[in-house]
Structures are given as structure tokens and as C-alpha cells.
């Protein structure tokens with residue numbers, strides 16, 4: 160029997176029936192999700208037409224609250240994208256949940272059921288953490304924790320209210336559970352990297368406490384629990400304050416350069432480092448050019464810059480010797496660095512969410528992370544009405560000087576390499592903004608234009 164989730168009952172959906180036979184939703188719920196998902200910050204590709212939508216895994220967390228994996232197909236795209244959702248279904252929802260209602264479906268008895276986003280409902284998120292605490296299997300989900308790490312019970316959940324690509328739930332200001340929204344088969348580097356670093360004694364990381372994954376229809380990390388830093392301020396907030404002229408950020412920027420270099424050293428010691436092939440600069444320049452062409456096919460405004468950027472990459476291909484390849488952060492920007500107790504803590508090792516997991520878990524040049532942070536200073540300087548390019552320049556120089564104090568290279572000595580990596584990152588950002596925050600696209604587009612001019 161194919162159980163249609165269009166008739167999600169308010170209580171006791173027989174989870175095993177759904178699990179044994181993944182149901183393709185063709186009815187009202189599919190239509191609701193297809194309308195609702197593209198408006199969510201975590202949805203990749205709001206500009207693309209959805210051609211199919213199917214629930215490929217459904218697990219009842221508690222009566223009326225479900226964990227779902229949804230497979231979305233887009234017109235003209237070969238591969239489907241998978242998303243993780245928590246959905247609730249009830250005849251009535253309390254006022255605090257009303258703004259999270261997705262729509263109505265007809266229940267099994269012909270009654271009206273409201274379907275809502277249950278990440279905001281403690282009836283879903285409390286049992287979820289409880290499962291993490293107890294470990295074991297529920298439906299397609301497997302919950303694990305590290306020996307000797309205790310996940311306390313009775314912590315009140317709240318959804319973190321920040322700009323983010325996934326959804327994080329803070330429990331009692333003690334723990335933070337990040338639910339990966341876009342799910343790809345395999346282990347997520349945001350679990351792998353901090354775990355390996357912690358084993359190697361890296362002190363600035365936040366060692367995961369627990370995690371959960373799915374094993375059907377494929378193996379994938381779904382969520383990671385880490386200690387929550389209560390007294391932390393993220394780098395973006397500090398940098399914006401400074402760019403607005405309210406505070407100084409230079410000492411922090413230098414220290415951030417040092418912390419980034421220390422992370423690279425730690426990563427190169429904790430993970431095996433393979434010698435880079437002799438022609439890897441040429442290959443990387445080729446990959447950048449390929450990414451640029453693909454990006455231009457998605458965002459036509461980039462077309463005009465393809466010839467100049469191709470020259471920027473060609474110049475990089477001739478630059479003698481890029482640096483050894485190693486594991487890097489992969490998506491380093493100001494919101495990934497938290498200032499607490501006079502130290503920088505680096506979080507979110509997921510990499511660029513749009514890239515395939517295998518690529519994100521591969522070795523890359525550490526210059527990529529440096530370029531990521533320089534791009535972030537540029538964002539901080541150009542958001543809002545009063546651009547501060549000189550702020551970005553000064554902060555970037557100070558960050559690079561800090562990096563050179565601890566790292567294995569001085570970013571200021573490799574201008575051609577750095578510019579190519581900045582351009583590559585800016586091109587990624589153009590596509591990211593087109594898919595997630597079209598109003599922000601002018602920031603990376605202006606950077607693309609500037610990087611072309613300086614070549």
C-alpha cells in the first residue's frame with residue numbers, strides 16, 4: 160500500500176507503513192510544500208521551477224510531528240535535491256505557531272488538518288533532543304553521541320534567529336543542534352572536521368557532542384549537537400559595528416588572521432596532506448573558469464565579465480606554485496567566527512552548501528579561506544547606504560598581517576593567486592545570492608567588476 164501523506168492524521172501516523180513504502184505525494188501536501196519551500200531561506204533554487212516533489216522518508220517523532228526527507232526535482236536538472244523537514248499536523252495550532260502554518264490538508268475523517276513547520280514546536284524539538292540523548296534508532300533515523308559526553312534533559316528549545324543556510328535550535332543556552340536542510344549522501348564535514356580536530360587537541364573548535372543521521376534511502380548526516388557559546392558575538396556583528404564607524408575592529412581582525420592561520424596549521428596536521436600535483440595551479444585555474452561559465456549560465460549578468468575573469472584565472476595559472484592542498488574550512492566568512500572570552504572560535508565546517516559533498520571533503524588551497532574572509536570584509540563594508548571601501552582595505556591588510564604571523568605564507572606576497580581566489584569566491588556568491596537573497600546580489604557583482612578592473 161502506498162500511504163499518501165496527503166492524509167497525515169493528527170495523531171498516530173503509522174510510521175512503519177510510511178517507512179516501508181516511501182510515498183510519492185501527489186496531492187495537496189505536495190502542492191503546499193512546493194509553494195512554501197521556495198520561500199524558505201534554506202531552499203536552494205527559488206528561481207527554478209519545481210517539477211517533482213516526493214517524501215522519501217517519514218518518521219513520526221511524536222504523535223502529530225514528523226521528520227521528513229523530501230526529494231525535489233527541478234526543470235532541466237538531472238539530479239534531485241533532498242531537504243530535511245520537521246512537520247506538524249493538527250486540527251488546531253496554538254497562537255505561537257500560527258505564523259508557521261504552511262496550509263491545510265484534509266484528514267482521514269474528512270476533517271481539516273493544519274500542517275505547520277514543526278522546528279518551532281517544542282512538541283517536535285524536545286523529543287528530537289531526547290532521542291539524541293538516549294541514542295538508538297527510530298524509523299530511518301539513527302542517533303549517536305560520543306562516549307563520555309552527556310546531553311542533559313529538560314532543556315528548553317528555541318530556534319536561532321540569525322541569517323543561516325540551515326536551521327539551528329538552541330537548547331537551554333547549553334547546546335546547539337544544527338539541522339542540515341539540504342541533505343547530501345555521506346558524512347557532513349561539519350561533523351567530521353570538528354571531531355577530527357578535537358581528537359588532535361585543537362582548542363578553538365567546538366567538539367560535537369552528538370549527532371544523528373539517516374540510513375535510508377541513503378546514508379547522510381542530518382544534525383549535529385555542539386556546546387552553545389552563550390557570551391559569543393559573531394564576527395559579522397562586530398565588523399558591521401566597526402564599518403558603521405562605531406567601534407574599532409583592527410585588533411580583532413589581526414587576531415582573526417592568526418586564528419585562521421592556526422586553523423590551517425591544525426587541519427594540515429590532523430588530516431593527511433597529499434603533495435599537490437605539479438600542474439595543479441593550471442588545473443585549479445581551469446576549474447575556476449569552468450565554475451565561472453556555469454555561473455554565467457545561471458546568472459546572465461555575469462556574461463559580460465567572463466573574458467576579463469578568464470584572464471584573471473589565466474594569469475593565476477602562470478603564477479609559480481600555489482600552496483600545498485589540504486583540508487580547509489571551505490566557506491569562511493564573518494558569521495562563521497565567534498568572539499568569546501577574547502578568542503575567536505570557528506564554526507560551520509560544512510563548506511559551500513551548493514558544492515557536492517565529495518568536493519567539499521577534498522583538499523583545497525588554504526588561500527580559498529583567506530579569500531573568503533576578505534570577501535566578507537567587502538560585504539561588511541558595502542551593505543547599507545554608506546559604503547566603506549577603505550574600511551575593507553584596512554581590515555583586509557590587518558587580517559593578512561595576522562595570518563602571516565602564524566601561517567605558512569603571507570597572503571600579501573601572493574597577490575595574483577589571492578585575486579583569482581577572491582574572484583572565484585565572488586562568482587560563487589553571485590550565484591548564492593541569486594538563489595537565496597536576490598537583493599544582495601549587487602555586493603558580489605560589484606566585487607566581480609572591481610576584480611576585473613584591477614587585473
Ligand SMILES: Nc1ncnc2c1ncn2[C@@H]1O[C@H](COP(=O)(O)OP(=O)(O)O)[C@@H](O)[C@H]1O
Nearest residue numbers: 321323324325326386387388393494495506507
Ligand atoms: N556553538 C555555537 N555557539 C553560539 N552560536 C553559534 C554556535 N554555532 C553557531 N552559532 C551561531 O549560529 C549561526 C549559524 O551557524 P552555522 O553553523 O554557520 O549555520 P549555517 O550553516 O546554517 O549558516 C552562526 O553564525 C553563529 O552566529
Ligand SMILES: O=P(O)(O)O[C@H]1O[C@H](CO)[C@@H](O[C@H]2O[C@H](CO)[C@@H](O)[C@H](O)[C@H]2O)[C@H](O)[C@H]1O
Nearest residue numbers: 322323324490492493511512534535538588591
Ligand atoms: O550560511 P552559510 O554559512 O552556509 O553560508 C552561506 O550563506 C552566507 C550568508 O549567510 C554566505 O555569505 C555571504 O554573505 C555574508 C553576509 O551575509 C558575507 O559575510 C560572506 O562573505 C558572503 O559569502 C555564504 O557565501 C553562503 O555559503
